Amino acid sequence: MTPTVDELDVRLVELLAAEPRIGVLEASRRLKVARGTVQARLDRLVARGVIKGFGPELDPAALGYGVTAFITLEIRQSGGHDPVAAHLATIPEVLEAYTITGGGDLLCRIVARSNADLQRVIDEIVSYDGILRASTLIALAEQLPYRTLPLVGKAARHG
Amino acid sequence: MTPTVDELDVRLVELLAAEPRIGVLEASRRLKVARGTVQARLDRLVARGVIKGFGPELDPAALGYGVTAFITLEIRQSGGHDPVAAHLATIPEVLEAYTITGGGDLLCRIVARSNADLQRVIDEIVSYDGILRASTLIALAEQLPYRTLPLVGKAARHG
């Protein structure tokens, strides 16, 4: 299997991650390649889906949502996951949700303004009919902030 | 408490999220405000930390890491969390890690190339001395992709 990215791609991605505001021209200067090359590489990375986008990264904590928690939902088998996912999607505090192994379970990341507010969010979540049980884990500290950069390097080295 | 963001901020963030490549000038045209205003708002949002950055969003799946899992680590109380976090940081497949409620536990998001590869990643994680027990949940499907946009709207409406 041929790697999806090569060493130049990695350097480009790392450069963009470090200084997102530099343009294609400046990037080409830093990487010592022609501008067209950088442009082509970027287009290719986006086309392949390796780069999903350049949207602004928002910090829930800065918006006042300083409490993060993970909640496991046991849902009624019959209804299926989709209606539950649709319900969760209507709650802004639910940041993401995955179905996980172990009969009919869902793992969600949620945020709240405070521990008291967390109760409100949880109540809103479990108010839905198809949810049988919920169990919450409060995040105390972020030991390792979300990152994907090391993965690119590894993918290029072809692990 | 005064909101950290107002309605214009929300529209700006939503616009940037929808079309990240538009510049300040185009944004000002869409929002029907002066360019300087957009510039000032953007600077303010970044300065406040509401916008953490504009880095490229990478998709692990597109890099060949199609398997996502959540792993709970029970760590030895004595050593503390930091050495464990340092160990986890050296493993590219560990995308994030949180300390969570429940004595000395850590929740990590990890990715792997396949289920077999997942075993290798887990082995690498638990090879560390301070880790007593690990329990893994494999993510079957992404029901709700990571999002923060709805939160901004809610913060502005001041929930």
Next chain:
DNA sequence: CGTTTGCTAGACACATTGACCAGTTATCGA
């Protein structure tokens, strides 16, 4: 061994940026 693909290096018109400015509302505290 010809063809395709990727990179270089340069060109061009055009749009955008960053940095200003003066003048005009809003907002808020006293």
Next chain:
DNA sequence: TCGATAACTGGTCAATGTGTCTAGCAAACG
């Protein structure tokens, strides 16, 4: 209610970057 401060407008300017195109060259591929 008034004054001061902060925010927004609408405009300028030079400098820079963008999108798009060209042609030549080298390596990889079948």
